[in-house]
Amino acid sequence: MIKKMGIREITKNFSAIDRYDYIEIEDKKTHQIKGIIVSGRYVNEIRDIVRKVIEEKKKKEIDEILRFAGIADGDTTNLSEKELRIIHAKKYTDK
DSSP: OEEEEOHHHHHHOTTHHHHOSEEEEEOTTTOOEEEEEEOGGGHHHHHHHHHHHHHHHHHHHHHHHHHTHHHHHTTTTTOOHHHHHHHHHHHHHOO
16 A cells, blocks of 8 residues: 655654555655655565666766767867767767
8 A cells, every 4th residue: 555644644653654565755844755665575676676777877977978088088189170070970870
């Protein structure tokens, strides 16, 4: 079962955690989700999903950094702006 609860509700009725598979912790004033509590039955699945998301995010950040690494290595020395644009277009449109 799924339930939204405030922090005060959880502290007053901590045994409610055992009755639900998934609890969203909600700030009652702003109605923003502050976190979640997941039943122990689903911990491994949730952990795997979170790891995949983090790995994809890190890989994307590294790819963005490495895209410009050629400039730092000097691969673009003595090339005009027009030549750089042509090389860039060929490199990233062939994917």
